[in-house]
Amino acid sequence: MSAGTAFVNAIVEESVRQIRFGVLTIIVQDGKVVQLERTEKFQVQAVQNKTVQAEKINATVLERVRExxxxxxxxxxxxxxxxxxxxxxxxxxxxxxxxxxxxxCGLDGEGI
Incomplete structure (x- = not known):
């Protein structure tokens, strides 16, 4: 495993463990990960009342997600x-x- 792959795996693992509601976006260019975006949503009512408890993700599930x-x-x-x-x-x-x-290219020379 290269240092770049290990770094991406570490960020993916950390994000999946920390986000309660949201999206992790992995952007690939030229066959390489060039950007990771993490968008987290907070449901105000649930946060105020603490009625929704995030489930803990176990190592087996995390490994399957990574794979x-x-x-x-x-x-x-x-x-x-x-x-x-x-x-x-x-x-x-x-x-x-x-x-x-x-x-x-299009009529005026622009790409798709």
Whole structure:
């Protein structure tokens, strides 16, 4: 595992453990992770009343999430992976892949 991969894995793990409600976005360019975005949502009523307790994620689940993210990134040149977290649990993983063609251009010379 490269130092870059270990760093990304550490940030993903930390974010998944800390976010109660939100999204972790992993942005890939030229086959490499170039940016991580973390958006956390706070439900005011739940925070004030402390009625919603985030579930603790265990190591086995975290490893499966990490493996799934790596699997989705395999072969990806450009795109993003969204990890949606609800009540401290990974609820959904989405993949959006972009494909670029060097020869494709519009009427005025702009790209796709």
């Amino acid at each position: 799934h993210i790596c699997q989705e990134m395999t072969g990806m040149r450009y795109g993003q992976i969204l990890v949606k977290i609800v009540n401290g649990r990974v609820n959904q993983i989405e993949k959006t892949e972009k494909r670029r063609w060097a020869g494709a």
